[in-house]
Amino acid sequence: MIKFLLGVIIALALIGGAIKIESSDESWQIVIHKKDALDSIKNGAIRIYNIVEKLISEADVIQTSTLTLEELVD
Numbered sequence: 405m406i407k408f409l410l411g412v413i414i415a416l417a418l419i420g421g422a423i424k425i426e427s428s429d430e431s432w433q434i435v436i437h438k439k440d441a442l443d444s445i446k447n448g449a450i451r452i453y454n455i456v457e458k459l460i461s462e463a464d465v466i467q468t469s470t471l472t473l474e475e476l477v478d
Contacts, residue, residue, distance in 0.1 A: 419451055420444025 417423045422444030426433045437444075446474075 413445060416445040416448030416452075417441055420450035421447070 414423070419442075420443065422437050422441040424435045424437075426435055
């Protein structure tokens with residue numbers, strides 16, 4: 405469970421832009437901006453929320469229906 409939460413936090417930080425991967429011919433570097441990490445996680449969560457909200461609003465699954473009630477006379 406803890407690994408999953410850490411993975412989500414890292415993914416949100418990547419999406420938000422706090423973690424950058426820089427490479428050269430000889431090495432790879434992961435650069436973490438500590439001050440921007442919290443803001444990045446918030447920005448990443450907001451971006452994911454907006455994407456999901458857009459997908460849900462465009463879905464044809466949600467349809468309106470009407471209900472009519474009639475009295476039966478015997």
